[in-house]
Amino acid sequence: MSAPQDYVTRELASFHDDFAELIAIPSISTDPARAEDVQKAAGWVRRRMEQAGLDASIEQTDGHPLVVGRHDAGPDAPTLLVYAHYDVQPADPLGEWRSPPFELTREDGNFVARGAADDKAQVVLQIAAAEAALRSGGLPVSLVLLFEGEEEVGSPNLRRWVAEHRDELRVDHAVIADSMMFAPGRPSLIFGMRGMAYVEVDVRTGTHDLHSGQYGGAVPNPAHILSRIVASFHHPDGRVAVDGFYDEVLEVPEALRSGWAALGYDEAAFQRSAGGAALTGEPGWATHERLWVRPCLDVNGMISGYTGPGKKTVLPAVATAKVSCRLVPDQDPERIARLLEEHVRTRVPDGVEATVHRRQTNHPWRAAPEGPLYRAAAAALADVYGVEPVRVAHGGTLPIARDFSEILTPSVAVMGFALPGANMHAPNEWIAVEQLEKGMRSMVRLYEELAAGR
Amino acid sequence: MSAPQDYVTRELASFHDDFAELIAIPSISTDPARAEDVQKAAGWVRRRMEQAGLDASIEQTDGHPLVVGRHDAGPDAPTLLVYAHYDVQPADPLGEWRSPPFELTREDGNFVARGAADDKAQVVLQIAAAEAALRSGGLPVSLVLLFEGEEEVGSPNLRRWVAEHRDELRVDHAVIADSMMFAPGRPSLIFGMRGMAYVEVDVRTGTHDLHSGQYGGAVPNPAHILSRIVASFHHPDGRVAVDGFYDEVLEVPEALRSGWAALGYDEAAFQRSAGGAALTGEPGWATHERLWVRPCLDVNGMISGYTGPGKKTVLPAVATAKVSCRLVPDQDPERIARLLEEHVRTRVPDGVEATVHRRQTNHPWRAAPEGPLYRAAAAALADVYGVEPVRVAHGGTLPIARDFSEILTPSVAVMGFALPGANMHAPNEWIAVEQLEKGMRSMVRLYEELAAGR
Numbered sequence: 001m002s003a004p005q006d007y008v009t010r011e012l013a014s015f016h017d018d019f020a021e022l023i024a025i026p027s028i029s030t031d032p033a034r035a036e037d038v039q040k041a042a043g044w045v046r047r048r049m050e051q052a053g054l055d056a057s058i059e060q061t062d063g064h065p066l067v068v069g070r071h072d073a074g075p076d077a078p079t080l081l082v083y084a085h086y087d088v089q090p091a092d093p094l095g096e097w098r099s100p101p102f103e104l105t106r107e108d109g110n111f112v113a114r115g116a117a118d119d120k121a122q123v124v125l126q127i128a129a130a131e132a133a134l135r136s137g138g139l140p141v142s143l144v145l146l147f148e149g150e151e152e153v154g155s156p157n158l159r160r161w162v163a164e165h166r167d168e169l170r171v172d173h174a175v176i177a178d179s180m181m182f183a184p185g186r187p188s189l190i191f192g193m194r195g196m197a198y199v200e201v202d203v204r205t206g207t208h209d210l211h212s213g214q215y216g217g218a219v220p221n222p223a224h225i226l227s228r229i230v231a232s233f234h235h236p237d238g239r240v241a242v243d244g245f246y247d248e249v250l251e252v253p254e255a256l257r258s259g260w261a262a263l264g265y266d267e268a269a270f271q272r273s274a275g276g277a278a279l280t281g282e283p284g285w286a287t288h289e290r291l292w293v294r295p296c297l298d299v300n301g302m303i304s305g306y307t308g309p310g311k312k313t314v315l316p317a318v319a320t321a322k323v324s325c326r327l328v329p330d331q332d333p334e335r336i337a338r339l340l341e342e343h344v345r346t347r348v349p350d351g352v353e354a355t356v357h358r359r360q361t362n363h364p365w366r367a368a369p370e371g372p373l374y375r376a377a378a379a380a381l382a383d384v385y386g387v388e389p390v391r392v393a394h395g396g397t398l399p400i401a402r403d404f405s406e407i408l409t410p411s412v413a414v415m416g417f418a419l420p421g422a423n424m425h426a427p428n429e430w431i432a433v434e435q436l437e438k439g440m441r442s443m444v445r446l447y448e449e450l451a452a453g454r
Numbered sequence: 455m456s457a458p459q460d461y462v463t464r465e466l467a468s469f470h471d472d473f474a475e476l477i478a479i480p481s482i483s484t485d486p487a488r489a490e491d492v493q494k495a496a497g498w499v500r501r502r503m504e505q506a507g508l509d510a511s512i513e514q515t516d517g518h519p520l521v522v523g524r525h526d527a528g529p530d531a532p533t534l535l536v537y538a539h540y541d542v543q544p545a546d547p548l549g550e551w552r553s554p555p556f557e558l559t560r561e562d563g564n565f566v567a568r569g570a571a572d573d574k575a576q577v578v579l580q581i582a583a584a585e586a587a588l589r590s591g592g593l594p595v596s597l598v599l600l601f602e603g604e605e606e607v608g609s610p611n612l613r614r615w616v617a618e619h620r621d622e623l624r625v626d627h628a629v630i631a632d633s634m635m636f637a638p639g640r641p642s643l644i645f646g647m648r649g650m651a652y653v654e655v656d657v658r659t660g661t662h663d664l665h666s667g668q669y670g671g672a673v674p675n676p677a678h679i680l681s682r683i684v685a686s687f688h689h690p691d692g693r694v695a696v697d698g699f700y701d702e703v704l705e706v707p708e709a710l711r712s713g714w715a716a717l718g719y720d721e722a723a724f725q726r727s728a729g730g731a732a733l734t735g736e737p738g739w740a741t742h743e744r745l746w747v748r749p750c751l752d753v754n755g756m757i758s759g760y761t762g763p764g765k766k767t768v769l770p771a772v773a774t775a776k777v778s779c780r781l782v783p784d785q786d787p788e789r790i791a792r793l794l795e796e797h798v799r800t801r802v803p804d805g806v807e808a809t810v811h812r813r814q815t816n817h818p819w820r821a822a823p824e825g826p827l828y829r830a831a832a833a834a835l836a837d838v839y840g841v842e843p844v845r846v847a848h849g850g851t852l853p854i855a856r857d858f859s860e861i862l863t864p865s866v867a868v869m870g871f872a873l874p875g876a877n878m879h880a881p882n883e884w885i886a887v888e889q890l891e892k893g894m895r896s897m898v899r900l901y902e903e904l905a906a907g908r
Contacts, residue, residue: 006875018473046457090682121656146569160616160761160832194667196767198767199767200765205731205732206730206731207729207730208728208729209599210563210729210731212752212754212778212780212848213648213650213780213849213850214745214849214850215728215731215745215849215850216729216735216745216751216752216778216780216847217735217744217748217749217752217780217849218735218741218744218745219725219731219732219733219735219751220727220731220732220735221732221752221753223684223752223753223755223756223775224684224685224687224688224752224753225681226681226756227680227682227753227756228681228685229681229687230677230678230681230685231678231681231682231685232685233678249667251680263834267763269670274660274664274669274672274673275660275664275771276660277663277669277674277771277805277806278659278662278673278803278805278806279672279673280673280674280803280805281671281672281673281674282671284778287672289671290671290672291668291670291671291672293849294671294749295671296670296671296676298670298671298677298769299675299678299681299758299759299770300666300759300760300765300766300767300769300770301677301758301759301760301761301766301770302680302756302758302759302761302773303756303757303758303761304753304755304756304757305753305755305756306754306755306776307755307756307757307774307776307777308755308815309536310655310811311652311754311776311778311804311814312754312776313650313652313754313778313851314754314755314757315752315754315803316753316755317729317731318753319756319762321569321677321766322759322760322761322766324666324670324767326596326666326667326670326671332829340798349732349734350732351731351732351734352732355903358762360765361763366797394667394668395667395668395671395672396665397667397767408834424752425665444491448689449469453734
């Protein structure tokens with residue numbers, strides 16, 4: 001074993017202590033009452049970076065601060081940026097936790113706590129890997145650890161900060177360390193995330209709700225009209241029926257599909273995690289393909305009239321649906337939002353008012369999963385796990401992946417060490433104990449591989 | 455003028471004082487904190503009936519009591535039952551009232567207060583009419599005033615009480631005094647009310663909500679399925695598309711339709727009261743016909759996923775709709791509920807669970823608008839208002855109309871003296887001052903006409 005790997009072996013218990021310290025700070029970014037704890041966590045991260053031998057600073061934003069740790073390996077070394085976040089989701093419902101959420105608890109082979117998987121293990125293991133390299137003879141790449149405190153509130157200030165500091169950042173590669181592996185024992189490199197177009201549709205028939213006996217049958221019902229609109233979003237077979245929706249969707253190379261088919265995607269495990277839901281959708285595509293490279297349209301919320309317990313004979317005046325599309329290259333979210341507006345507009349009867357409000361648009365992101373970063377990361381992960389990592393895409397939306405590739409470098413990969421079913425954002429969030437160590441060892445190897453430029 | 459009409463003239467101011475007294479008791483039956491006030495109102499009604507010369511009693515039920523006032527005019531006189539209710543709706547939103555809701559306030563030609571139109575004016579004017587007849591030489595019919603304290607909570611105990619007391623009641627005619635006139639200056643006799651079949655439809659795809667990025671496109675969305683079901687309830691032209699829905703609907707006689715067409719139903723006023731909603735529905739029927747003699751199906755409430763402010767990328771596990779049908783003779787509400795269940799059942803995809811819960815079923819009611827009661831009432835109203843009353847139906851559901859006709863007598867009419875737009879159940883409820891007097895005079899005339907048997 002190399003000197004940095006020996007360092008990891010020797011200091012592992014102390015890194016676990018670090019993890020427990022950071023977990024104990026309830027840095028819930030969504031809760032204004034926890035603003036001081038978020039600051040406290042930022043301070044902890046900065047001090048720990050300095051202790052590791054990095055130049056560390058707290059960078060103020062309009063919201064919670066960023067913490068940046070740097071090491072300069074000279075002009076010939078490649079520069080790697082690693083992104084993670086030190087803020088966490090709220091812990092409620094508290095009653096469902098088996099142990100106190102802000103107390104790192106060992107349960108069989110797992111650490112259980114809020115933030116264990118998302119994303120404090122990454123914060124700790126990235127600092128630990130840098131320390132292991134620095135303290136045992138040098139870190140062979142220039143490193144920028146960019147740790148955010150606002151991921152759980154949608155990273156409102158990150159893109160601007162990155163754009164404003166692009167000149168000082170000048171990185172060759174970026175790793176987004178906020179994700180999970182394909183399966184236990186099977187690491188992954190994620191090279192694509194879907195984009196988003198999120199709109200809200202309001203259908204209004206009059207100024208106020210009416211008595212369904214005194215008006216029923218004589219006036220239109222916005223819940224019926226909205227239902228017709230929502231029903232019209234899909235063909236009966238599951239394809240999205242919005243005109244032009246698929247126009248800009250890139251073809252998926254056969255090689256990619258057959259490679260993925262060989263992975264043995266665990267549909268049964270996926271279905272269990274989905275609460276037993278049927279696995280249906282756009283025909284002609286496997287479950288993992290529908291998630292990774294096909295766009296979709298979903299109602300995220302819908303309401304009209306009386307929705308409390310029991311019955312009320314009200315004829316509603318308004319019906320509302322929140323509708324989001326997950327997008328793949330090269331769908332343009334603004335264009336998709338326009339298509340949705342047009343789809344709704346042409347389906348509203350005379351005398352009824354429908355409005356479509358744009359709530360969010362994000363471009364999809366997809367990298368070419370080749371080049372030095374992917375080669376180095378694959379070699380590093382293969383070395384640590386004894387198996388080649390899978391190169392996959394992901395159904396979620398990660399705006400910073402696109403931001404980094406637009407502003408900093410096209411060489412962006414998403415990787416993480418949590419495991420499927422980690423209860424992120426839910427009670428009893430966990431990460432396997434050994435994943436911290438393997439994460440540190442993977443990062444140390446990644447530095448070496450990147451520096452070697454293989 | 456007859457002696458009873460003179461009595462009304464003489465005592466009118468004092469009847470207005472009675473009205474103010476009863477209004478001042480906030481007998482809100484839906485509010486458990488107001489239970490004592492409901493009792494207090496019942497006591498007030500009983501004492502006032504006795505003062506009028508009636509035999510009065512408070513009849514306990516499992517809920518709020520009934521108050522019954524009787525006069526026996528001997529075995530040869532016809533017996534008339536008059537139903538009204540002394541309970542009221544809550545007054546909120548309080549901020550929207552122009553005057554204190556439980557203080558009878560005169561505003562131009564109107565009395566404004568909670569319960570002014572619904573239904574305390576009726577309670578007072580019915581007692582006043584009986585007193586006017588009794589104190590000025592005799593009431594020519596046997597009278598049963600049956601005043602309820604639970605109308606606003608759905609009359610849960612009335613049908614049973616009536617059924618248990620059918621032998622002592624033995625009435626020839628029943629007037630339900632809880633309604634409004636066709637238009638100002640145009641009294642009405644209502645001979646039909648729609649029935650109801652109210653169900654709740656739940657569509658469930660899995661055990662819990664999912665992340666729309668991690669699952670969107672791979673699993674079914676219950677909001678889409680529910681929307682398809684709701685959309686399938688109607689043909690595009692507005693007709694209900696549930697198989698067999700219209701099978702038992704009676705034909706509407708041409709004479710009735712042409713009579714109604716001649717009434718000059720004020721569509722513009724109706725549309726204003728509907729908050730400007732378009733007047734659309736089943737083709738081939740005028741607005742008033744769709745309300746009075748055609749059945750309909752309406753979503754009363756619908757909910758799925760996240761419905762708070764802003765956006766949340768949730769893929770819901772459940773979608774729910776409250777659906778009610780207003781029914782006309784001879785539709786059987788239990789059969790319609792079964793048709794709805796069948797309609798939903800055959801439209802649920804494999805692997806998705808849908809359940810239909812029955813929440814309420816009421817038979818429609820329609821009387822033959824002829825015979826002694828309708829003739830006497832028409833003569834009385836024509837005498838007081840100087841114009842023939844219109845004989846119409848109503849879109850709402852009034853279970854007691856059907857109950858009375860099944861248990862007591864087929865000779866049932868609904869009549870009232872409130873005016874359209876009375877803000878029943880809303881702030882600034884009102885009744886025209888002159889309507890109390892005209893109501894008293896109409897009832898006094900009705901006794902005389904009924905006794906004369908014309």
